[in-house]
Amino acid sequence: MTLPQRFIIDGYLIDMSLSEVTGKAGSIKVEPKVLQVLLLLAQNAQQVVSHQQIMDQVWQGSEVVPNALQRCIARLRKVLGDNAKAPRLIATHPKIGYRLMVDVQWQQAQTAQNAVTRVPQKLKGTWKWQALVVLLISFGLFFAVFITPLEPKIKSIKTITHTDSFESDVSYSPNGQYIVFNRQTQSCYSHIWAKNLKTGTESRLSEQAGFYRDTRFTFDGRSVIFTQQQNCDQKAIEFEPQSANCWQINSLDFAESLSSPQPSAVRYQCQNQSITRPIALPNHQYAFLKTEQGNSGLFIYNALNQQSDVLFAPSALSIYGYDYSPVQSQYAVIGFNPDSEHVLSILNEQGRVLQQNIVTLKKTILPLTQFEIRYSNEGGALLAVSDGTLYHLSMDGKLSEYKPLQKNIISVHKHPTNAQVIAIAGYKDTDIANVPIYTQRNSPLQSGINQSVQPYKSFARTKSAEKSAKFQPLGDLIAFVSARTGNDEVWLWDGAQAIQLSDFANNSRIEQLTWSPDGKQIALVSNGLLKLIDLEGNTQSINAPVLLEKVAGWYQTSNLLVTATAANARALLTLDLKTLRFTPLPIEGVINTWSTDHTLYFSHLNGKVFRVSLPIDSQAPEYMSALNGKSLVLSQNKFYSYDQTSRYLSMYNLEGELIKQIRPLKPFAWKLSDVKEQHMLLEQVIEVNQEIIELELSYDH
Structure with missing residues (x-):
């Protein structure tokens, strides 16, 4: 040895x-x-x-x-x-x-053999066993130091911000002296701020608030770049970001903005496709992820010739994250393969795959949970965040947790020279309100998140997240998802108390649920598996050919619609509950569905709504421009949808034509989850608590 x-x-x-x-x-x-x-x-x-x-x-x-x-x-x-x-x-x-x-x-x-031959002759006899003991101890120390696996550790935690607002998208300057981040102002809008880590001085950099995301420095530290989402037809930013049809890359001159807030410059003009995670490269180029109809790829934009080209978008992968290392001049890209496995690809600057490995998941990690990845200072490894936990991710796909565990981490960014990382940590508290559809229109609108006053009175109130509330057809119950036990479970509200219906394994995650038309069963996807629950809590699990994401709707009496991550797309499948047969439908990128006897309506990630006639053939989907798929319910052949421009709940016919405006909704309680007779269920944000912390990390024995 x-x-x-x-x-x-x-x-x-x-x-x-x-x-x-x-x-x-x-x-x-x-x-x-x-x-x-x-x-x-x-x-x-x-x-x-x-x-x-x-x-x-x-x-x-x-x-x-x-x-x-x-x-x-x-x-x-x-x-x-x-x-x-x-x-x-x-x-x-x-x-x-x-x-x-x-x-x-x-x-x-020296080798072990040489170590034995160098034992002096005088050690023979009475000293022989003592020498052997010393040798064994030496080998024990060798194994303890060099064979014991390296462990990622969080050595210390330091709070950087502690405000009533919440922060997001934080990153270091190249010299580590500053951080830049977004600080929320009202609704979904934010300003871009900087903080001097030595003096503690904070400076607002942006002149005007906007729907900003993905804020970070350029590698030379001269500028801050970020994405902005807005409505291309509007000169002033005045509407909810969900109305946006434009994504662009903007920048701020850092030195000038430190002196006084500055207007941003546009680096990549208005695009009608979602772009995320822009990174400034040398020679006036930008890398970013671009999404269209649920499909995502890594692109490069050259600002000199104003050309955008695909760097990496294989048909067999659904890419959801990446990072770039200027030290190694390479990209790390992560996405799902057709078997819903996480695949880590390392690329050179030309987009050629240097190595590609499947990420080995621990039992505690949910199958379809995504990872946010960043290069670490070690060069040969990544920092990965998933479901609030920070991991060390090696280039060959091995995961190990940083301990002690911090279950509320949202994102991290490495320090340029030392073992620190800057992180966003926090939680989101959402509740459900049962609100009359028709009421007086003079309800005051709130200008910001109020952490002590609910927009509307909640039922089954807790400090955890409650979501996806649905009225029971032909009954008086309300089913909803709550994480009050530490896991997502199905709960029932009978008008007076909340009753836990499901009892799944640890770390269960449920995106949403739906009732059967007769109100006797609830369908949901938990950790990639489809489950049917009756009102006694009896659960039936149904095997699917792929890991599923969520139930998208109950289509007619005996058919369920579910989504799954397929190769570079979100697939839509229908399940015949009589035969238990899954059939893929020729539609991609679907988030939610609504249906009548002859028409299927569906939405994409950006909230756009389309319709196709049933049965589906080769017809092109028709765009329903007036409907907002992020807040939409179909009830009694009428659509109820939140109008982002007017901020009103409005009623539409099946053609997507406005029938009437009903009432205004408050900024943090506009997400409509169900309608029944004269009442609606709203998912409302009570508190978003996100702050900036700094972690000192080590990776040793």
Whole structure:
């Protein structure tokens, strides 16, 4: 057994066993292949090692991407502070190979066999067993240090903001001196702020509030970029963001904005397709995710020629997140494959796949829960957040939790040089109100989230999230989803008290539920599985060919509509409850559905509503421009929908034509979940508590 090889080059300690390089600025993780190249050069210091010799010994005949060796050398120079134009450590011999230009100091490295042969002769006899004990202890220490798995740890937590408003989308400046973030003002609008972490001084950067997201610095620190969503036809920002049909990338000059709030400049013009997570690249380019009809891909926009091109959008993957590392000049992209497995793809700057692995999920992780990923300072790993938990994600798809667990983390961003990460942490408290449809119209509108006053009086009030309330057909019950036990469960409200109906396994997550037409059963998807529950709590699980996302509607008497994540799309399937057969429908990107005997209405993620005649054939869906799919109910052949422009609850016919405005709804209680006779159920936001914290992380034994 060979002990770990450690050597010193120009003051840098290289530890092969830890894949780590330690210098004056601290330690940094380096990919094993990169260090294997350095080890080979160190073993042949002052001598030229040919390209072929390096490839044969390091890669041993395995297939590699083009320029793999050159990228390793570039990475070594970056880590060791070397300069290719004026090298002091690694010399390039064109078309031949590379040479380490300095001497190497080797730390003691010996084999177990050698350690035994070096036992002095005098240890024989009475000292023999003592020597053996010492040797065994030495091996025990070796295994404890080098064989024990590395563990991700949260060493400390520091609160950065603590306000009545809530913050989101935080990131460090390249020098780590500032953070920028969004701070909510009213409804869904925010301003962009900066905070000096040394002085504690906060500065508002944006001149006007807007529907801003994905705020972060450019890599040179000169600008802050973000996405803005708005209505292209409106010069002033005055409507709910759900009315927007425009997504664009904007920027603020950071130095000027610190002096006084500034208007933003548009870098990528108004798009009618959702764009998220913009990252500024060199040469006036921007990377971002773009979504259309539920399909997503990684795109590059060149501001010089104003051209947008696909970098990575394989048909077999449904991409939902990514990050870019300027140090390694590569992308990490994550998405679902057709089997609903998370696939992590590492790409070079041209979009070529360097490696691709399925993420190994722990039992506590829900199958369809998405990960937000960011590169860590270790280079060979990612920070991943899912369902409030922070994970260490290796490039080969291995997950491990940072402990102690912090179950309320929403997003993280690494510090540019040290072990800190800046994070958004918090929770959302939603309740359900049973409100008369018709009432006086002079109800006062609130201008912001009030943490002590409910927009409307809630029933079954708790500090956890309640959602997806539905009136019982042919009955007086209300079914809803609540997380008051720590897991999403189905509850019933009888007008006086809440009764828990379901009792699922730990970590259950339910997106929404629906009643059967006769009011005797409830259908839902929990953790990817379809379940039917009767009023006694008896549960029937139905196997599906894929992991499901949620129940989208009960179509006619014996058919359910469910959604699932398929290859690069959200698929819609119908289930015949008589035969238990699932059949995919030729519609993609569906979020919710509503149906009559002859027509199927459905919405996409952006809230747009379409309709097709039944049975569905090759016909193109018709767009219903007046309806808001994020707040829509079909009852007695009438649509009830929240009009984002007027902020009124309105009634429409089946053609999507306005019949009348009914009443205004308050800013945080406009999400309509059901209508029955003269009453409606509203999902309302009581409190959104999100703050900025700073975590100190370690990844060691």
